[in-house]
Amino acid sequence: xxxxxxxxxxxxxxxxxxxxxxxxxxxxxxxxxxxxxxxxxxxxxxxxxxxxxxxxxxxxxxxxxxxxxxxxxxxxxxxxxxxxxxxxxxxxxxxxxxxxxxxxxxxxxxxxxxxxxxxxxxxxxxxxxxxxxxxxxxxxxxxxxxxxxxxxxxxxxxxxxxxxxxxxxxxxxxxxxxxxxxxxxxxxxxxxxxxxxxxxxxxxxxxxxxxxxxxxxxxxxxxxxxxxxxxxxxxxxxxxxxxxxxxxxxxxxxxxxxxxxxxxxxxxxxxxxxxxxxxxxxxxxxxxxxxxxxxxxxxxxxxxxxxxxxxxxxxxxxxxxxxxxxxxxxxxxxxxxxxxxxxxxxxxxxxxxxxxxxxxxxxxxxxxxxxxxxxxxxxxxxxxxxxxxxxxxxxxxxxxxxxxxxxxxxxxxxxxxxxxxxxxxxxxxxxxxxxxxxxxxxxxxxxxxxxxxxxxxxxxxxxxxxxxxxxxxxxxxxxxxxxxxxxxxxxxxxxxxxxxxxxxxxxxxxxxxxxxxxxxxxxxxxxxxxxxxxxxxxxxxxxxxxxxxxxxxxxxxxxxxxxxxxxxxxxxxxxxxxxxxxxxxxxxxxxxxxxxxxxxxxxxxxxxxxxxxxxxxxxxxxxxxxxxxxxxxxxxxxxxxxxxxxxxxxxxxxxxxxxxxxxxxxxxxxxxxxxxxxxxxxxxxxxxxxxxxxxxxxxxxxxxxxxxxxxxxxxxxxxxxxxxxxxxxxxxxxxxxxxxxxxxxxxxxxxxxxxxxxxxxxxxxxxxxxxxxxxxxxxxxxxxxxxxxxxxxxxxxxxxxxxxxxxxxxxxxxxxxxxxxxxxxxxxxxxxxxxxxxxxxxxxxxxxxxxxxxxxx
Numbered sequence: 001x002x003x004x005x006x007x008x009x010x011x012x013x014x015x016x017x018x019x020x021x022x023x024x025x026x027x028x029x030x031x032x033x034x035x036x037x038x039x040x041x042x043x044x045x046x047x048x049x050x051x052x053x054x055x056x057x058x059x060x061x062x063x064x065x066x067x068x069x070x071x072x073x074x075x076x077x078x079x080x081x082x083x084x085x086x087x088x089x090x091x092x093x094x095x096x097x098x099x100x101x102x103x104x105x106x107x108x109x110x111x112x113x114x115x116x117x118x119x120x121x122x123x124x125x126x127x128x129x130x131x132x133x134x135x136x137x138x139x140x141x142x143x144x145x146x147x148x149x150x151x152x153x154x155x156x157x158x159x160x161x162x163x164x165x166x167x168x169x170x171x172x173x174x175x176x177x178x179x180x181x182x183x184x185x186x187x188x189x190x191x192x193x194x195x196x197x198x199x200x201x202x203x204x205x206x207x208x209x210x211x212x213x214x215x216x217x218x219x220x221x222x223x224x225x226x227x228x229x230x231x232x233x234x235x236x237x238x239x240x241x242x243x244x245x246x247x248x249x250x251x252x253x254x255x256x257x258x259x260x261x262x263x264x265x266x267x268x269x270x271x272x273x274x275x276x277x278x279x280x281x282x283x284x285x286x287x288x289x290x291x292x293x294x295x296x297x298x299x300x301x302x303x304x305x306x307x308x309x310x311x312x313x314x315x316x317x318x319x320x321x322x323x324x325x326x327x328x329x330x331x332x333x334x335x336x337x338x339x340x341x342x343x344x345x346x347x348x349x350x351x352x353x354x355x356x357x358x359x360x361x362x363x364x365x366x367x368x369x370x371x372x373x374x375x376x377x378x379x380x381x382x383x384x385x386x387x388x389x390x391x392x393x394x395x396x397x398x399x400x401x402x403x404x405x406x407x408x409x410x411x412x413x414x415x416x417x418x419x420x421x422x423x424x425x426x427x428x429x430x431x432x433x434x435x436x437x438x439x440x441x442x443x444x445x446x447x448x449x450x451x452x453x454x455x456x457x458x459x460x461x462x463x464x465x466x467x468x469x470x471x472x473x474x475x476x477x478x479x480x481x482x483x484x485x486x487x488x489x490x491x492x493x494x495x496x497x498x499x500x501x502x503x504x505x506x507x508x509x510x511x512x513x514x515x516x517x518x519x520x521x522x523x524x525x526x527x528x529x530x531x532x533x534x535x536x537x538x539x540x541x542x543x544x545x546x547x548x549x550x551x552x553x554x555x556x557x558x559x560x561x562x563x564x565x566x567x568x569x570x571x572x573x574x575x576x577x578x579x580x581x582x583x584x585x586x587x588x589x590x591x592x593x594x595x596x597x598x599x600x601x602x603x604x605x606x607x608x609x610x611x612x613x614x615x616x617x618x619x620x621x622x623x624x625x626x627x628x629x630x631x632x633x634x635x636x637x638x639x640x641x642x643x644x645x646x647x648x649x650x651x652x653x654x655x656x657x658x659x660x661x662x663x664x665x666x667x668x669x670x671x672x673x674x675x676x677x678x679x680x681x682x683x684x685x686x687x688x689x690x691x692x693x694x695x696x697x698x699x700x701x702x703x704x705x706x707x708x709x710x711x712x713x714x715x716x717x718x719x720x721x722x723x724x725x726x727x728x729x730x731x732x733x734x735x736x737x738x739x740x741x742x743x744x745x746x747x748x749x750x751x752x753x754x755x756x757x758x759x760x761x762x763x764x765x766x767x768x769x770x771x772x773x774x775x776x777x778x779x780x781x782x783x784x785x786x787x788x789x790x791x792x793x794x795x796x797x798x799x800x801x802x803x804x805x806x807x808x809x810x811x812x813x814x815x816x817x818x819x820x821x822x823x824x825x826x827x828x829x830x831x832x833x834x835x836x837x838x839x840x841x842x843x844x845x846x847x848x849x850x851x852x853x854x855x856x857x
Contacts, residue, residue: 128339129598130325130588131532134562136606140599151607152625155600160649163641168630168650173198175631175857177209178787180623182656182856183576184213186222186707187672188664191783210623214616217676220260223615225659225709226575227255229737230322231291234730235680238296238715242694246679247360247496251290252709253677258288264613265568266557269323273556274549276499277542283495286362292498293358296715296731299439304414304432308507309517311358316350318733323556325567325588328529333515339589340531343511348527351509352537352552355427355500355545357434362495369678373491380486387480394473395445401461402448406440428507449473489696490679504541506548528555532563557613563588565605569618573604574736576622578652586735596646627651632857655739656854658725659708665848666705668784669761670825673706680712683719684754691717721755724748749849756821759845763837764823766844767830774799774840781844785853798843806839 139151140158147167148154160167171179177197181189197209213219233252236242258268270278273292275285295314301307313332320328330336331346364370381388395402407418417429418436425433452461453470500506510520526537526548537551556564567588574580581601584592595601604618611617622628630651638649645652656664666672681703685695694717698704711719715730724745728734749755762784770780778798782790790798812818813835820838847853 128531128588128590129594130563130566130582132562133560134565134602134606134609136602137599147626149629150621150625151603152600152621153627155597155603156625156627156648159597160647163647163649165638165641165647165649167626167648168633168635168638170626170629171631171651171857174787176629179651179856180209180213180628182660182664184222184619184623185216185218186225186657186660186663187218187667188785189787190667191780191787194783194787206624206629210620213623214619217256217260217674219616220256220258221676221707221709223259224252224255225657226571227259228252228709229728229734230318231255232294232296232318232730232733234294234296234713234715236712236714236716237299238731239298239300241299242714242716243299244714245496246490246492247364247494248290248294249677249679249710250287250364250495251294252680254284254287254290256677256709257284259615262614262616265608265615266559266613268613269557269564270550270553273319273553276497277545277547277550278553280542280544283365286497286499287495289498290496292353292356293496297358302409302414303411304417304435305411305428306517307435308428308431312350312353312356314732315353315356316346319552319556320349321586321733321735323567324532324563325570325582325586325592326529326532326563327587327589327591332512336589338591341529341589344522344524345527345529345531347509347511348524349529349552351506351524351526352548354509355431355503355506355548356498357431357501358438358496359499359501360438360494360496362497364493364495366493369491370493373488373493376486376488380483380488383486384480384483387476391442391446391473391476391480394449394469394476395442397469398448398466399445402445405448405451405461406444407436410436426507427503427505430501430503431507434501446473446477489698490681492679500545502544504543504546506546526551528552533561559609562605565608565613566601569604569608570601572615572618572622576628577648578654579646586733651857653855653857656856657737658722658727661725661854662708662721664853665755665758668765668848669758670765671705671758671761673702675702675706678710681706681710682712685720686752689717689720721748721752746849750845755848756845757824759848760821760824760841762848763841763844764825767823767832767840768825768827772830772832774802777840781847785848785850798847801846802836802839802843805842806836809839809842810835 139154142148142154142157143161144157144166147157157167170176174194177189177194181187181193197205200208202208231251233248234245235248236244257263268288271282271285271288273289275282275288279285292315295311295318297311298307313329317329317332320326326339326341327336328341328346328349330339331341331343333343335342407415410418414432414436417425417432420429422433448461449466449470452459452463453467455462509524509526511522511524513519513521526539528535528537533555535555537548537555539547539551541547555561558564566582567585570580570582571585574585581595581597581604582588582593583596587593607621608614608618627648628651630648632651632653635650638645638647642649663672681698682695683704683706684697685691689695691714694714695712708719708722711722713719713730718727724742725748726738726740728737762781766777766780766784770776775795778795779789782788782794809818809820813820820834821841822832822834822837823841826832
């Protein structure tokens with residue numbers, strides 16, 4: 001009884017939550033203060049209703065709707081959208097709808113030319129604000145017109161003035177260039193760069209700075225890191241074996257180059273989702289499909305049907321979250337509780353990916369990496385040829401039985417496809433057998449010998465001959481391991497991609513009861529979510545592919561799809577201002593946050609499309625705006641009127657991301673390597689990490705000091721220093737970097753031998769550049785780390801620290817209890833007191849670990 005009562009309460013609460021969510025009207029064009037105002041009419045989300053009824057109104061509501069005009073009068077181009085019903089209703093005809101503008105074209109099905117009398121209209125519902133066409137009206141009128149350097153500023157200033165506030169004054173130039181360099185390039189600027197900008201008296205000084213930053217190759221690296229978070233990028237598969245993916249770095253390099261070349265975002269989308277279909281002659285577009293191939297993968301899975309389902313599920317969820325800002329994964333097991341996305345919508349979307357298969361054996365163009373890899377591999381192959389030939393001979397003697405033994409380890413539904421003659425394969429069977437070949441190697445077949453030999457007579461194939469063969473094979477395997485040092489440690493000569501294996505027919509897709517792939521219900525075809533659009537996919541199969549993903553990619557990247565541009569410009573805004581205009585950057589649904597400034601969001605999205613989806617132009621517009629130029633100094637009036645700083649009357653302070661901290665420390669030490677691209681590297685890790693062969697430190701010290709972007713991302717062994725500062729998880733699309741504060745962060749920086757080594761190098765750099773004058777040294781240290789000179793009181797504190805700490809070091813060394821660490825990289829014949837120099841290293845290490853360094857203001 002108690003259990004039933006508990007469930008009744010849970011269902012009641014769920015129904016109430018759904019009803020409240022349905023009753024909130026998002027007044028997208030209303031003033032900011034009216035966001036979230038409710039109206040009397042409620043629209044319960046039919047959580048448990050049949051798939052086809054999602055979005056329908058109750059009979060009472062539908063009857064009331066019949067007495068109202070079919071198209072409400074609106075201030076801008078957005079007309080009410082038709083209801084999502086099991087069968088599409090004929091559009092209503094009316095003369096009330098205004099003409100659309102190019103920037104705000106309504107969905108094709110909502111036209112004034114195809115109307116019928118209002119009294120015959122089917123029940124309708126208002127679309128969610130994020131599904132509506134972009135609406136850009138006149139630029140808001142403001143009082144402080146001199147502050148408006150860009151239309152962006154007018155949209156920001158209007159609500160600031162409405163609150164009786166004023167924007168913050170401009171940040172000083174030194175603070176601005178440090179802020180902009182960290183945001184755009186991901187590292188601190190050099191003192192020379194700061195000095196040149198501060199002293200630039202030309203009228204276009206800020207424009208020149210923005211253009212220089214956006215032209216730097218480091219811009220692409222910084223933006224790539226943000227995108228790779230969303231692409232759940234990793235250099236390994238995850239799960240228990242966490243096998244290396246030797247080709248993943250090619251996709252990472254593709255992303256870097258895409259941002260540096262300012263590839264239009266629309267093409268960027270199309271290449272990653274359907275590069276093999278839309279641009280079949282482009283190897284770059286083929287590499288781009290690595291976006292889909294980045295799924296976590298369990299090579300040991302014995303249920304290949306389930307594995308296929310899990311892979312396409314991962315891809316579907318990632319696409320929905322990243323490109324459309326929709327939590328479509330909620331609809332996999334049931335109709336979405338808040339958004340009008342049904343299970344049928346979800347599996348129709350998943351159907352676009354029904355025919356994809358991962359491949360790793362596409363030959364790569366021969367460059368330095370490939371030639372070095374092949375040369376090293378040739379050495380290993382030559383040294384191990386005799387051993388490998390003997391192993392192959394052993395497997396060949398039992399190959400038929402070994403292959404049968406290996407195939408029988410898979411589950412029943414997988415075996416049905418595996419043992420079926422090839423001429424009878426269905427598209428689903430084709431996928432299963434490709435996957436089988438993909439994960440099968442000689443070691444897989446050797447398992448037959450091991451299992452039979454170690455069965456102690458319980459296996460029908462047990463014999464002394466088998467025992468002897470396994471013993472010989474196992475010994476040869478041990479001999480082979482002795483040559484592991486000859487194997488290439490990184491690189492490859494092939495490309496990983498997602499293709500459709502040269503076939504146009506695809507496996508069937510179904511709605512699955514409760515998301516269980518063993519409980520199919522109705523079959524579905526590729527379709528876009530009905531709540532978002534009435535548009536139907538234009539699928540054109542090719543001789544080598546189904547054409548499904550091309551149709552999806554073109555719809556997502558369409559100028560008329562309002563979600564895509566809104567979601568992306570919001571991500572860029574979040575990158576600069578810590579929070580997006582929509583704070584839930586990957587959830588533009590009803591359960592996500594409403595936009596704090598919807599007019600600004602639509603202006604940015606519309607401009608983004610009009611400017612040819614140019615990502616650099618979007619960044620430049622933000623960099624040159626007054627809102628980005630503001631000081632971050634505390635203001636009591638703003639804190640009281642807008643405690644969350646949603647209006648942006650002051651610039652938000654932001655802690656640096658993990659990669660920015662490490663890369664800026666390397667920059668300060670003068671050790672950051674500028675090499676772009678190539679295979680991932682392994683910097684040193686604490687000895688007690690215990691990662692074994694999963695983390696073999698790169699021998700080349702230059703590799704150890706490369707940007708954090710190039711550190712090998714092993715799903716099971718995150719790089720400790722980055723993980724401490726909330727690096728992205730590679731298990732799924734990572735939408736926003738969390739910011740936690742813990743003692744481990746300070747301890748990691750203070751106690752790390754690697755970080756201390758960078759402090760020694762930084763101390764050496766300071767002495768080289770400032771000479772022996774300690775006041776000048778402190779100024780130089782502050783210029784490097786904080787882009788400013790030290791204040792007098794800071795100098796006094798540090799001078800006292802230096803004097804007292806020198807005494808501590810001297811006392812401990814005289815007692816034999818302390819080993820000193822002096823600056824490294826000193827140039828010329830500089831004569832330093834080693835004790836004083838060791839104290840100075842500790843001073844540098846302390847300042848580099850300060851709060852000011854790991855924040856940008």
